[in-house]
Amino acid sequence: MTTTAPRPGELDSAQRSAMDPVTLEVLKNAFATAVDSMSEQILRTCYSFVIYSRDFSSALCDARGETVMQGSADIAVHVGTLHFQCRSILEDFEGDINPGDVFAVNDPYRGGTHFNDVSIIRPVFVDGELIAFAQNKGHWADVGGTVPGSFDVNARDHFGEGLRITPVRLWSQGRFLQDVAKLLAANTRAPEQVIGDLHAQAVATAVCEREILRLVGKYGKGTVTLAMDEVQNYVERLVRQRISALPDGTWETEDYIDFDPAHGEGLVPVKVRMTIDGSQVKYDLTGSAPAVASFLNSGYGAAFSGVAAGTKAFFPDVPLNSGFYRAMQADLGPKGTVVNAEWPTAVTGFCSGPYEKIMNSIFELWSHVMPERAIACSFNLEYLLVGGRDARVEGRPYFMWYDWMVGGWGGRSTKDGTGASAPVFGVGLAVQPLEGQERLSPVLTSTHEILVDSGGPGLFRGGCGVEKGGTLTAAEDAVMSYCCDRARSIAWGLEGGLPSSPHGVWLNKGQDSERFLGAVFSNVPVKPGDTFTRPSAGGGGYGDPLERDPLAVREDVADGYVSVKRARTDYGVVVECVDEELAEYVVLEQETTEERARIRAGRLGWLQEDPVAVAERYRDGSLDALDLIRQYGVIVDWGTGELLPTTTQQFRAMLAKRTSSAWN
Numbered sequence: 001m002t003t004t005a006p007r008p009g010e011l012d013s014a015q016r017s018a019m020d021p022v023t024l025e026v027l028k029n030a031f032a033t034a035v036d037s038m039s040e041q042i043l044r045t046c047y048s049f050v051i052y053s054r055d056f057s058s059a060l061c062d063a064r065g066e067t068v069m070q071g072s073a074d075i076a077v078h079v080g081t082l083h084f085q086c087r088s089i090l091e092d093f094e095g096d097i098n099p100g101d102v103f104a105v106n107d108p109y110r111g112g113t114h115f116n117d118v119s120i121i122r123p124v125f126v127d128g129e130l131i132a133f134a135q136n137k138g139h140w141a142d143v144g145g146t147v148p149g150s151f152d153v154n155a156r157d158h159f160g161e162g163l164r165i166t167p168v169r170l171w172s173q174g175r176f177l178q179d180v181a182k183l184l185a186a187n188t189r190a191p192e193q194v195i196g197d198l199h200a201q202a203v204a205t206a207v208c209e210r211e212i213l214r215l216v217g218k219y220g221k222g223t224v225t226l227a228m229d230e231v232q233n234y235v236e237r238l239v240r241q242r243i244s245a246l247p248d249g250t251w252e253t254e255d256y257i258d259f260d261p262a263h264g265e266g267l268v269p270v271k272v273r274m275t276i277d278g279s280q281v282k283y284d285l286t287g288s289a290p291a292v293a294s295f296l297n298s299g300y301g302a303a304f305s306g307v308a309a310g311t312k313a314f315f316p317d318v319p320l321n322s323g324f325y326r327a328m329q330a331d332l333g334p335k336g337t338v339v340n341a342e343w344p345t346a347v348t349g350f351c352s353g354p355y356e357k358i359m360n361s362i363f364e365l366w367s368h369v370m371p372e373r374a375i376a377c378s379f380n381l382e383y384l385l386v387g388g389r390d391a392r393v394e395g396r397p398y399f400m401w402y403d404w405m406v407g408g409w410g411g412r413s414t415k416d417g418t419g420a421s422a423p424v425f426g427v428g429l430a431v432q433p434l435e436g437q438e439r440l441s442p443v444l445t446s447t448h449e450i451l452v453d454s455g456g457p458g459l460f461r462g463g464c465g466v467e468k469g470g471t472l473t474a475a476e477d478a479v480m481s482y483c484c485d486r487a488r489s490i491a492w493g494l495e496g497g498l499p500s501s502p503h504g505v506w507l508n509k510g511q512d513s514e515r516f517l518g519a520v521f522s523n524v525p526v527k528p529g530d531t532f533t534r535p536s537a538g539g540g541g542y543g544d545p546l547e548r549d550p551l552a553v554r555e556d557v558a559d560g561y562v563s564v565k566r567a568r569t570d571y572g573v574v575v576e577c578v579d580e581e582l583a584e585y586v587v588l589e590q591e592t593t594e595e596r597a598r599i600r601a602g603r604l605g606w607l608q609e610d611p612v613a614v615a616e617r618y619r620d621g622s623l624d625a626l627d628l629i630r631q632y633g634v635i636v637d638w639g640t641g642e643l644l645p646t647t648t649q650q651f652r653a654m655l656a657k658r659t660s661s662a663w664n
Contacts, residue, residue: 019227027219027227028231031060031228033211034207035069045204046201047193047200049437051197055139057136058208061134062232065087068322073428075429079320082135082137088105088110088166100172103168108299110166110167120136138197143161146522149400151385151481153482153522155294158345159344162187182195212224242315243276243280244279251273253272253364255358257338267488272362286334303330303332305355306355308330352485364377372413374413376410376540378491384403396476407421407538408462408537416455416462417462417539417540450464451467453563454537455561457570458498458542458548459548461556465500475527479524486503492655496662497541497544499655505534569626611632618641
């Protein structure tokens with residue numbers, strides 16, 4: 001399946017001359033302001049905490065459904081889906097779209113992301129003519145399904161994931177269709193929030209409509225609609241000009257999902273090939289694995305969005321609209337794969353499954369083309385959901401403690417990766433205030449801190465992740481679900497850099513009832529008093545860690561990013577503490593020289609050691625998880641220590657390609 005935006009007819013010379021550069025620039029920025037006004041509106045009126053934490057996006061589309069402008073702080077995962085969602089309204093309601101109508105859609109099989117992301121779309125009319133659409137997409141906290149929050153990792157089809165909203169009319173010529181809205185809300189665990197968010201999103205689109213009508217009143221309908229076309233043409237010309245200046249060629253790579261439950265252990269490949277041909281960049285995802293037996297699959301809209309967002313990261317100053325998409329073509333391969341799932345395959349976990357794997361793969365491919373912007377793998381978005389009945393409140397309403405964390409981005413070709421940052425999934429995604437979470441749900445946060453040694457070692461270190469823990473308080477019938485991945489397909493380094501650290505949730509760690517639940521699970525019963533903790537990974541390292549300046553390693557130790565132990569193990573830098581309270585450390589130069597020589601002589605051999613023996617050393621406590629990952633390339637079940645032989649073989653092959661091949 002090839003996915004791209006169709007190109008409208010070229011503007012003739014008369015039309016081009018009618019749009020002078022000054023007016024175009026004014027209207028281009030006015031469109032951006034109109035879209036950002038939607039964001040400001042919904043932040044002030046939304047009901048659910050998840051939308052308040054900026055899990056939403058906005059867009060202005062033209063009368064064909066093509067994106068004219070997106071918000072300046074939108075969620076990256078939404079960017080390539082909004083025009084598909086708008087077109088689905090045009091397709092289903094052709095000839096029956098009227099002033100005052102408002103529509104809703106969340107269908108992942110019609111170009112959406114997942115069922116929680118619901119788009120509210122308002123057509124904009126002038127003198128009876130449809131000229132645009134205003135759209136806001138927000139993540140509803142619950143859309144039904146088998147678990148609170150609608151994230152059932154074990155779902156095999158969409159019927160276990162929640163409400164599928166095909167294009168539906170919610171306002172008809174200004175009249176609110178309350179019966180339709182109630183039907184949608186009644187199929188969720190938080191109907192009051194759904195109705196509140198629905199209205200908030202609709203009002204936000206009305207704000208955008210008001211701004212577009214104001215511009216029409218000032219500049220005229222013809223000028224505004226012409227500017228909508230020309231803004232897309234401008235972006236297309238700009239991107240094509242940039243691509244044309246780059247060398248032609250083809251590059252390919254792959255990243256992995258941890259495993260397919262139907263086939264046991266073994267990494268699941270997501271393959272990406274990129275070709276630059278003149279002014280066009282083409283992507284081919286053919287060869288990616290068949291859809292997996294969990295919800296870690298992606299529909300075509302979310303996969304295309306991963307391609308678009310990954311590419312956009314290397315053109316940061318270019319506005320994003322459908323003109324950008326015309327310069328790129330994405331062949332997602334046959335239907336039924338992990339990157340092109342079709343109904344009724346489960347797709348809610350696309351964000352932790354294929355999406356960020358596509359983005360990080362594209363980062364790697366563009367790193368070959370633009371080495372000055374090169375970046376190693378970044379941490380994976382992760383969601384922890386605890387849901388049940390809130391015994392603190394009369395009537396015991398449902399609660400959804402819906403949490404995500406920041407983490408580390410990959411080391412770059414000239415500097416360290418950023419730490420404790422939002423995921424590539426959406427850099428506008430805000431860290432949820434702990435106080436707000438505790439007020440709304442019976443979960444008490446016990447710790448939230450930067451995690452030492454989580455950044456992948458390299459000449460330029462990956463950014464650090466964080467660790468967060470909590471305790472369940474007055475809850476009834478509560479269950480826990482977690483969607484992350486990367487407990488096995490650990491965030492990788494580039495050009496000799498080492499991987500970061502594994503994801504996974506521990507329940508009651510340090511107690512007799514301690515359990516490692518892993519990085520992908522659903523519907524685990526939890527009770528008041530249960531504690532849990534989980535890390536977010538850091539980014540992978542860039543460049544050989546043995547070439548990092550020892551003084552930089554010393555500063556990492558002083559800052560609490562790297563431990564004294566791993567300074568020696570990963571970087572070969574022997575650091576001695578002078579005054580821990582004052583964070584004073586010194587590098588022992590002779591010992592460092594000797595240690596680096598020892599590591600250089602032995603590290604290729606360590607990657608060939610018998611993984612069975614290495615796993616045994618992990619179980620007896622003589623090696624830790626980071627030793628296995630970074631020195632030996634061995635992956636085990638981090639709870640039991642059981643060797644995962646197929647995964648280890650694949651992981652070692654990945655290390656040989658991205659890491660050890662670059663060592664001198």
